[in-house]
Amino acid sequence: MVRFMSRRSFISSGAACAGAAVLNHRGGASLLTGDEPPLSKTIRLRATMRTLEINDKAATLMGLEQTDGKQGLTSLLVNQPFDVLVENKLAVPTAIHWHGLHPPNHQDGVPGLTQPPIVPNASDRYYFPLKPAGTHWMHSHLGLQEAFLLSAPLIVHDPSDKGVDEQEIILFLGDFSFTPPTEIYAKLRKPSGKEMAMSGSMTHGKPAMAMGKPDVSDVNYDAYLANDRTLADPEVVRVERRGKIRLRIINGSSGTNFLISLGNLRGELIATDGMAVQPLSGSHFPLAIAQRIDVRVQIPQEGAFPILAFREGATEQTGIILATPNASIRKLPVKNATPAGLLTLDTESRLVAADPLASKAIDRSFDLRLQGNMARYEWPINGIIFDTAKPRGQAAQVRVKQGQRVAVKFINETGMSHPMHLHGHSFQVIEINGKALNGALRDTILVPPKMSVTVAFDANNPGTWYLHCHILWHLAAGMATLVQYEG
Numbered sequence: 001m002v003r004f005m006s007r008r009s010f011i012s013s014g015a016a017c018a019g020a021a022v023l024n025h026r027g028g029a030s031l032l033t034g035d036e037p038p039l040s041k042t043i044r045l046r047a048t049m050r051t052l053e054i055n056d057k058a059a060t061l062m063g064l065e066q067t068d069g070k071q072g073l074t075s076l077l078v079n080q081p082f083d084v085l086v087e088n089k090l091a092v093p094t095a096i097h098w099h100g101l102h103p104p105n106h107q108d109g110v111p112g113l114t115q116p117p118i119v120p121n122a123s124d125r126y127y128f129p130l131k132p133a134g135t136h137w138m139h140s141h142l143g144l145q146e147a148f149l150l151s152a153p154l155i156v157h158d159p160s161d162k163g164v165d166e167q168e169i170i171l172f173l174g175d176f177s178f179t180p181p182t183e184i185y186a187k188l189r190k191p192s193g194k195e196m197a198m199s200g201s202m203t204h205g206k207p208a209m210a211m212g213k214p215d216v217s218d219v220n221y222d223a224y225l226a227n228d229r230t231l232a233d234p235e236v237v238r239v240e241r242r243g244k245i246r247l248r249i250i251n252g253s254s255g256t257n258f259l260i261s262l263g264n265l266r267g268e269l270i271a272t273d274g275m276a277v278q279p280l281s282g283s284h285f286p287l288a289i290a291q292r293i294d295v296r297v298q299i300p301q302e303g304a305f306p307i308l309a310f311r312e313g314a315t316e317q318t319g320i321i322l323a324t325p326n327a328s329i330r331k332l333p334v335k336n337a338t339p340a341g342l343l344t345l346d347t348e349s350r351l352v353a354a355d356p357l358a359s360k361a362i363d364r365s366f367d368l369r370l371q372g373n374m375a376r377y378e379w380p381i382n383g384i385i386f387d388t389a390k391p392r393g394q395a396a397q398v399r400v401k402q403g404q405r406v407a408v409k410f411i412n413e414t415g416m417s418h419p420m421h422l423h424g425h426s427f428q429v430i431e432i433n434g435k436a437l438n439g440a441l442r443d444t445i446l447v448p449p450k451m452s453v454t455v456a457f458d459a460n461n462p463g464t465w466y467l468h469c470h471i472l473w474h475l476a477a478g479m480a481t482l483v484q485y486e487g
Helices: 159-163 181-189 346-350 472-476
Strands: 043-054 057-066 073-077 081-088 096-099 123-129 134-140 151-157 167-176 223-226 236-238 244-251 258-261 267-272 275-282 284-287 292-298 304-311 317-323 364-370 398-401 405-412 418-422 427-432 444-447 452-458 464-469 480-486
Touching (some): 151 159, 151 244, 223 304, 275 346, 405 427, 405 444
Parallel strands (some): 073 151, 167 244, 398 480
Antiparallel strands (some): 096 134, 134 151, 258 284, 258 304, 418 444
């Protein structure tokens, strides 16, 4: 039996979407081929304003909801048509990226690169075969909208999962600040008055650590969320005694890495970024920004079992509580007594892909040096600062031909970790700090300070694709490049 957990209900803010009519907006570049069926079976997904209660205050933010109010898409089947009409009920343009899917390039949701933004009171229809199966997510790729929580789960099921008797639970992690994202970014960009190598970082525009020491995050957020809630009022998911659970855990935050704790439970990590790995047993798992993990656990007995996410290098925590029908629920603090540790690649180095890339020689290799400048808050790759406002005019640092096996080596010269994401493809981790391995398949890999990670992918999805750091503030400040297919 498979059950889907619904995310927290919310109150829609009508100011931004009252009376909005749905229009088709193509901006001169249709997403469709002309062979699509009528709209009768198309899923309607609305980008809209909503209000949540966070820290006892009303928080106005964005969301992606179906017509029944559910956030995101959780009942899709692999190889079936992804047939979605995105309706923009916001007062500003938007664009939605299907993180983890392999769509045709012109439906990837990057404004100015793969398609125009969707203007207010307009819509765009997406139609392509769903692949790969797994735990994915969706989020805005326009400006800083992701920090407004314009993101949601995107779950693609494999028919083989139907034979597994387990309860399925989605845990969507996020971070939120009452300070507008534009103001946060402006403070980060404010000159610090000191020229130094990027070996520390900034917290709301102020030096956070001394030069030479690794830093953890740029922003101290007001709240860390699990399914839109904090531990002051966590979601309690009822489970059966001795029942089997599949946790689909998504780090949808804009700037926070987490360490996942199963508490007194043990589980098996069975997938990374939606792609199966050989099961790895444990009770603690790292989860970088934009990454996903699937973990199987079994409830041993009557009781309540917190599934917590510890903010990396800090005391804040969030999560949900699994509880059998008659279990009592104790209150959990929003801060732990001691800070969590830093994410490493120890777990990553032990992961093995269940279905690795076919054996093949590397055709092209690229080195991407991840760099930074504290004083100007700039994050270049190989000395090039990417202009996200004009992505199509930027030089591609990775040029490939269809059918090639491509290796990309990320060399982190900074004092911060960078979760690097490739659009439209999955890659395999093949080397960490020069040590070869037959690692996990992913679309996002964490590159810790002063380390290198090499990934390989098959150039099998033509187009021009984003490759970027998934810390929102680093992307905005230039840590991105393009993967471009040559003729």
